[in-house]
Amino acid sequence: MAPAPQRQLTLNLFIYPGGHHEAGWRYPGARPERLLDIGFYQDLARSAEAAKLDAVFFADSPVQADDIRFASRFRLEPLTWLSAIAAATSHIGLIGTASTTYYEPYNLARLYASLDHLSGGRAGWNIVTTAVPQASANFGLSDVPTHADRYARAAEFLDVVTKLWDSWEDDALIADAASGVFADGAKIHPIDHVGRHYRVKGPLNSPRSPQGRPVYVQAGSSDDGRSFAARYAEAIFTAHQTLPSARDFYADIKRQAKALGRNPDHVKILPGISPYIGSTQVEADRLYDAFNALVQTDYSLNQLRQITGIDFSGHPLQAEVPQDAFEAAPPAKKAASRYQLVLDIVRRERPTLRQLIDRLAGARGHYVSVGTPEKIADEIQLWFESGAADGFNVMPPWYPAGFDLFASEVVPILRRRGLFRSEYRGRTLRDHFGLPRPESLYAREARVTA
Numbered sequence: 001m002a003p004a005p006q007r008q009l010t011l012n013l014f015i016y017p018g019g020h021h022e023a024g025w026r027y028p029g030a031r032p033e034r035l036l037d038i039g040f041y042q043d044l045a046r047s048a049e050a051a052k053l054d055a056v057f058f059a060d061s062p063v064q065a066d067d068i069r070f071a072s073r074f075r076l077e078p079l080t081w082l083s084a085i086a087a088a089t090s091h092i093g094l095i096g097t098a099s100t101t102y103y104e105p106y107n108l109a110r111l112y113a114s115l116d117h118l119s120g121g122r123a124g125w126n127i128v129t130t131a132v133p134q135a136s137a138n139f140g141l142s143d144v145p146t147h148a149d150r151y152a153r154a155a156e157f158l159d160v161v162t163k164l165w166d167s168w169e170d171d172a173l174i175a176d177a178a179s180g181v182f183a184d185g186a187k188i189h190p191i192d193h194v195g196r197h198y199r200v201k202g203p204l205n206s207p208r209s210p211q212g213r214p215v216y217v218q219a220g221s222s223d224d225g226r227s228f229a230a231r232y233a234e235a236i237f238t239a240h241q242t243l244p245s246a247r248d249f250y251a252d253i254k255r256q257a258k259a260l261g262r263n264p265d266h267v268k269i270l271p272g273i274s275p276y277i278g279s280t281q282v283e284a285d286r287l288y289d290a291f292n293a294l295v296q297t298d299y300s301l302n303q304l305r306q307i308t309g310i311d312f313s314g315h316p317l318q319a320e321v322p323q324d325a326f327e328a329a330p331p332a333k334k335a336a337s338r339y340q341l342v343l344d345i346v347r348r349e350r351p352t353l354r355q356l357i358d359r360l361a362g363a364r365g366h367y368v369s370v371g372t373p374e375k376i377a378d379e380i381q382l383w384f385e386s387g388a389a390d391g392f393n394v395m396p397p398w399y400p401a402g403f404d405l406f407a408s409e410v411v412p413i414l415r416r417r418g419l420f421r422s423e424y425r426g427r428t429l430r431d432h433f434g435l436p437r438p439e440s441l442y443a444r445e446a447r448v449t450a
């Protein structure tokens with residue numbers, strides 16, 4: 001594969017049913033009647049592939065969010081969804097979310113290895129520990145696992161899954177009809193894992209997948225989350241409102257990864273960006289306002305309460321948000337990164353309650369960019385070239401037009417500036433991200449002890 005030209009942006013399409021604006025499903029042209037139609041998502045993925053994006057990404061949480069009345073917050077299981085998308089595409093990466101708290105490692109290892117096989121090496125796993133407390137009730141847990149417990153379990157979970165993905169060496173599969181030998185048993189290894197949380201014998205019951213291991217993606221921002229990301233993640237999703245905060249996060253993760261002996265270029269930092277595009281600034285502002293005019297205040301106040309633990313329903317919408325109200329927030333909320341992000345907005349911008357809920361309605365705390373294609377391309381280039389991002393998760397406020405605008409108006413500008421590919425240079429997600437294909441742990445062991 002030819003060496004990469006200058007440093008290139010990594011761009012993923014973050015697909016969220018109904019769009020990233022909380023009222024996106026209601027915007028003209030949003031096609032709410034197709035939200036359960038796989039064809040709608042196959043078309044979106046084809047559009048992302050035509051624009052040569054790196055991957056499509058699906059978030060997930062194994063619990064029904066309670067605020068479904070006004071927002072399209074349902075979830076189909078990501079890997080089932082991505083398998084259908086794999087069949088309709090050939091190059092676009094396929095990143096799906098699954099929880100280390102609510103899955104068994106053997107089952108999860110099989111699911112992602114299978115997606116990697118059926119897609120020719122395009123699978124990525126967004127590793128989450130599921131912070132939503134209500135999820136525990138769906139798995140017979142009386143106590144909600146603590147943040148620290150979730151991350152301790154996640155580290156062992158990852159160790160088990162990695163060993164399972166490596167349990168067949170790359171050349172274990174022989175499939176020689178003439179000799180009748182299908183596989184070399186000496187190159188298929190039980191993992192015999194015995195740990196605090198898991199006992200797993202292995203091996204995995206399928207050959208090693210095209211990428212060796214699907215790509216490890218993660219989205220932690222607490223101290224535990226960051227050290228977990230620096231140790232294991234090959235791509236890190238994150239949410240930042242400002243360039244300085246994104247730069248601090250970027251520098252911290254790269255520093256931690258380097259200190260662990262990792263190549264910082266193999267740890268991609270990808271903040272979210274939600275683009276509201278207009279041919280003029282006025283038109284873009286009008287678009288943003290049109291979305292916020294669709295906001296259901298009850299829903300937004302409920303969102304704010306879920307993030308902060310504070311009920312602002314009695315506070316006048318046009319009055320400034322009182323900073324001291326945040327003192328009363330529950331400690332568990334104060335520990336969460338999204339709470340800090342909201343408090344920073346309140347301290348920095350002193351918004352009215354209306355302005356604050358409009359801001360969060362846009363993309364749940366991710367960066368909202370409102371403007372002409374040139375302005376949005378400038379902001380992307382600035383973050384990319386000033387140590388704040390290796391690329392972005394693109395979060396259209398609505399589909400399909402919200403993404404089509406980005407693909408047809410912003411991507412060509414980034415391409416003209418030499419910042420984004422015009423052709424795929426490989427077929428796997430690792431090729432797109434510029435990541436090495438890892439050798440099987442067992443093959444390496446055999447090689448160094450030979």
Ligand SMILES: Cc1cc2nc3c(=O)[nH]c(=O)nc-3n(C[C@H](O)[C@H](O)[C@H](O)COP(=O)(O)O)c2cc1C
Nearest residue numbers: 059060097128130131219220221222225237238239
């Ligand atoms: C872009 C992005 C996507 C995320 N997707 C999910 C998701 O699909 N499911 C989930 O449970 N959490 C998701 N999260 C939340 C993180 O997994 C994590 O819980 C959160 O960033 C808090 O970090 P912490 O775990 O370090 O406290 C996402 C976060 C970001 C920034």
